[in-house]
Amino acid sequence: MFETTLFQLTAVIVLGILSQWIAWRFRLPAIVVMSLAGLIVGPFLNLFNPQESFGEVFSPIISLAVAIILFEGSLSLDFREIKGFRHSIYRISTLGAFIAWILGSLAAHYLAGLSLDVAFVIGGLFIVTGPTVILPLLRQAKLKERPATILKWEGIVVDPFGALVALFALQVVFWVNDFITGTSLLLFFGASILAAIIGAGAGFLLGRLLEHGYIPEFLKSPVVLTSVLLVFVVSDMVMHETGLLAVTAMGIVMANMHLTSIRDLLHFKENISVLLISSVFIMLTASLTVDTLLDILNWRMLLFVLAMMFVVRPISIWLSTIGVGLTNQERTLIGWIAPRGIVALTVSGYFADVLTNAGFSDGNILTALTLALVFATVLAHGFSIRWLSRKLGLQATEEAGIMIVGGSAFTAVLAEAIQSFNKPVLVMDRSWGALFESRQLGIKTEVGDILSEHTEYHVDLTPYEVLVAATEDDAYNALICQRFVPELGREHIFQTPIHIGDPSDYSKSFGGRKMFDQEYDIHTLNRFVEEGYMIRKTQLTLTYTMDHFLQDDAHKTIPLFAVDEDNHLFFVADGKKRAIEPGTTIVSLTSPTRKMEKALEKMSNVEVPTKD
Structure with a gap:
């Protein structure tokens, strides 16, 4: 019975929600509890391995879940929310991300020992944070409005662009090594623009249909959910990883159409996202092996992780926010909080396979490197955000x-x-x-x-x-x-x-x-x-x-x-x-x-x- 796929799927969901409840009950970071629960039932006790049990549907399940989570996050990105500090978000999401890409690539090359080609690719991916890890932390920390909003917008907006930057870096590496032609590089930009257009167009059309009553009330949430999955799959078929950009564009467009039914959709999506985030974290951590976990303890990997947390992130934030009106306390907090999550874990597996198959021998350590960064940032930032925000005077209140x-x-x-x-x-x-x-x-x-x-x-x-x-x-x-x-x-x-x-x-x-x-x-x-x-x-x-x-x-x-x-x-x-x-x-x-x-x-x- 315990080895059946049905039981393991149910166990994943139950463990995820139980982890959320334990985190709420004892005021712990939810992502930390979920990660530990997955490790205990997976590599530590070897009770089950979702990746082996679910087989070929494992990756599609994770991808679709990430698409829904990212859409739900972008559905809350109303531009009226960032009046007064829009420039800060723009600078962090562009200049800050670029600085983090360059510095992260150098750290991966000189500290983790990756070749410059592979480091260039993985450095682009590691600029992401994402709603799966940022939003639970923000709910827990109760930050003041400005730092909380900046962290939320950065996490959601940069998430799809991190995957695209890594994909762009991969195209450049293949072009430099004569694996592809310049035409293929141009097609990358065309596919990215097309994905954004597909997402924005679908969001606008769906918003009009919802607002003019062409979709009955009882079908609104199912239709929106189905549309998100369809947009993600169609865009991903055009070019791998552009689906994330499409669903993000779709959500932002709908959020700024000021639909009368947007709040009902948000509540529905929030409930689904909690379920998906919980389940996905359990699936990913329970599918790890002891050997992969041991690889994380390599001193070069640990040195790379420390550099990403204490050098790359702070420098990228402090340089990109010069002259935008943020206080030193806000820049310090934002420069520290950057946990990596589901997108980094799932997308790194794709790049590891592609680079290894292309003959880059160090591509096979990307998964362990990503896991080291994810676990370290989730633990460090999950346990420190409340303490640091309180010390810096950026917590809205300790009292309810x-x-x-x-x-x-x-x-x-x-x-x-x-x-x-x-x-x-x-x-x-x-x-x-x-x-x-x-x-x-x-x-x-x-x-x-x-x-x-x-x-x-x-x-x-x-x-x-x-x-x-x-x-x-x-x-x-x-x-x-x-x-x-x-x-x-x-x-x-x-x-x-x-x-x-x-x-x-x-x-x-x-x-x-x-x-x-x-x-x-x-x-x-x-x-x-x-x-x-x-x-x-x-x-x-x-x-x-x-x-x-x-x-x-x-x-x-x-x-x-x-x-x-x-x-x-x-x-x-x-x-x-x-x-x-x-x-x-x-x-x-x-x-x-x-x-x-x-x-x-x-x-x-x-x-x-x-x-x-």
Whole structure:
């Protein structure tokens, strides 16, 4: 049973998703966990070898998966996102890539011992990073907007060009050695341009069909997925490795057509990409052999890897970003983060075969050299990005920020209470006047519609992992929650209780988790604050438990949220009672009558001195 192809295919998928979950649960770099899982079941325990089991379909599966992943990444490359630092991305993707190509080739020749011809080819390939490794790192690190966007765009844009640069270098090597004619070299440029035209044309045509209703809603995602595979295969048939350029061009064109259904497509593609990235990493690492891993330990390879990480990458970034407005901290971080991933692994195998068959004896070590660079960069950058970004002051926040939509008297005091625990808080509303109380209390505010495209591209929402919809419109609150569920997760989406109609009439799957008890809707809470209700903080102990807290007060006390000893904040939601440990601080909205009684009680305990 364990040797069947069906079982091994299922095992690859299960291991990939399990690795993603372990990485999320223990806050580890996902690509590191996936790589280790593949090594354990593959070369270490020798449980199965996907490359042997899947046979001839192994490479096509990897290629199609990479095409989908690259398209999904390019589908998020909206030019409105890079307003203000477009020049930085252009310089890094062109001049920076060229410098990295030349320096990487020299390092491969003088340090790794490759011939100049082979080094010229592999140096072009190693300029790639790619969405399969960059995007998981960015999700983990929570960088500030500018460095995160630059790294994302570089990874996606340079990925297909890295393969094309290596292919161009291969054509030049064959031309110099009289293996091909100058006409073949010209055909390379023609095929590359044709691939870009095919991808861009297909993207534009598909976008028009989607926008004008020629494709029904239930077929949109399947049609787009099928089109991506078709464009990739057709372009790759014209010339090997140009398919990556085609699907990237296709995604960028569709991203900048501002389609009404683009968000639905993105969510669908993101889900598929997570599955594919997980599975592909397991397949590639599980297919390695112990001999290949031992080859990585060669001192010349290790010296080459160190040069790529500590010399080639930093120099290429620092030289290419002169005068573009980036800070030294940003240039340092970008100059360090450059993990290689699936594209480098898959494409290097192709070049190794072609160069070996052409008579270049050192072509057979390209796979081991690529593996050494991939593993070293994945481990080093995966474990260091959070630490380095924090040291350089480029992490958006270490704390999970909270965004409150709806300005009012209650949300102002709620935001102030949250901020007192050193949590980033943002209050947003469509009305400047509605944010008056929040501004008075020193809370960060933004005027705008959370659902508008202007907000999406001009307000940095990266630091905020929790959303509270607290406007006076129940339907608008539910719509806000539904919009952000795919990005933040339902467990991090909250809204104030429904105040019109029977709450049971509303589907539980629509909207966010309901905060507080049902009777405390936003109108009631605002009235309480206007009547003088105040924020009260109560720390629970072994002798003063949550039960004591709830029974201690004859007047209204509304628990809002709690903060445990590790400074983790959780809201009172869905009417569910959860076990609250001693040391936790309960934050509640308390009647002014209770405050007055406490004050009188303290005054009564004060001894008044008497005259003799």
